[in-house]
Amino acid sequence: MVSEAWKEIKKNPEQPVYLLTGSELYLLQQTLAKIISETPGIEQQDVIYFDLEETPVDRVIEEADTLPFLQDRKVIVAKNASFLKAKERGKEKIEHPIAQLEAWLQDPSPTATVIFTAPYEKLDSRKKITKVMSSNAFVIEANKLTGTDLAVWVQQQATAFGVVMDRDIADYLVEATGENMMQLSKELEKLAAYLGDAGKITKEVIDSLVPRSPETEIFRLTDTYIAGNRAKTLAVYHDLLRSGEEPIAMTSLIAGQVRLMLHVGTLKRKGYHQQQIASTLNVHPYRVKLVMNNRNSPSEQRLLRVLNDLASIDLKLKSTSGSRERVLELFFMEKL
Missing domain, CATH: 1.10.8.60 (Helicase, Ruva Protein; domain 3)
Structure with a gap:
């Protein structure tokens, strides 16, 4: 977990090179702030920023090799190191001297902390620069926690x-x-x-x-509909409409919840416990717990029928020129 990396930052705050990567931007921001705050003598206003989508990386190297003025150390943030991921045709705006960076990484400046950020889910491990960066930088992966x-x-x-x-x-x-x-x-x-x-x-x-998330309300909507409580289903549905949710999006989320019920039921019959099911399906254990503890859990045949009906509703919603809200409302009013 990132928290372990944070302990290492506190213990050894003067790492010469960091690589922050991963798709969870909040964790990236928190980690970046942690590195800056733990570097002795550095305030936020002292940090030097470069955007590698606009500036070649040799400017970063030049700045790092320049002795700090009136400080023992400088902190440099080099954002968007896109040369570490697979190349996207037509997306590269800057030519970076990669060979120069590879050489510098093996002997970085002793008076600078350089933080490269690569806010991407996956880096291209086949590239030499990715291998050199990974070997010579303190790498922190900030991927989505579940x-x-x-x-x-x-x-x-x-x-x-x-x-x-x-x-x-x-x-x-x-x-x-x-x-x-x-x-x-x-x-x-x-x-x-x-x-x-x-x-x-x-x-x-x-x-x-705490306001409930739309996903939570969709769970409640699906649960009440499957349980046959039409009055409560319509009340939740109209609350979602008032909060700006669209019928097409709701239909997709309800279908996802029904599929979750089917998958949980299948894995439960195979002897999987709650944590195993959550890990296999890559969903939060609490959602699995709610499905497993549902006393009104319907049969697999009933869930498959609902899923088939939702596919028809989805097609109707995408092809109708009338009131989409009414189409889904009529579906909820029908007896299961």
Whole structure:
């Protein structure tokens, strides 16, 4: 996890070269801020930034090799190191002297910390520059956290904000808010401000302060529809419409939830436990827990029928010129 890399940054803050990579921008931003704050004598305004989509990398090397003025060390951030990923035709705007960078990485400046950021899900490991960078830089991967890792991170963030929360409450917050780490951090900060120091986050506090994510409401909508509660289904549906959700998007999300129910049922019959199912399906364990604990869980045949009906509704929604809201409403009103 990134938290382990943060401990290493604190222990050894004067690494000459960092490579921050991965698709979770929030973690990249947090890690970058951590490196800057842990570098002795450096304030945010002292940091020198380059965008490698606009500036050749030799400018970064030149700056790094120039002795710092009135400081023992300088910090340089070289953003968007796209030369580390697979080449996209027509996308390269700058020619970088890669051979010069490869040579410099093996003997970097002793008076500079250079942080290369590559905010991409995957780097091209076949490239020589990627291999040289990986061998000579402190590499930190900031990929999207899911499942147990995300819940542990939520608990750590709560502690950082001065409040505590149990593991099941961390799962509940993720289910209510979604897996966007930036949004989760904002909600935790709000909860901490409400509770004050040493407060404890509970389900009741979350329900009173945290707005439910559309995905959570779709889960509730699907659950009430499958359970045959038409009045509650229509109430949730109209709430979603008022919040700006589109019928086509809702249909797709409902179908995804029904498929999740089918997959969970299949794996459960094969003897998989909750954590194994969550890992296999790459979904948060709390979502799996809700499906497994649903006493009104329908049969596989019933779920397949709903899935088939949703495919017809999706086609009708995409081809109709009338009220799409009404099309989905009529579907909810039909008896299963």
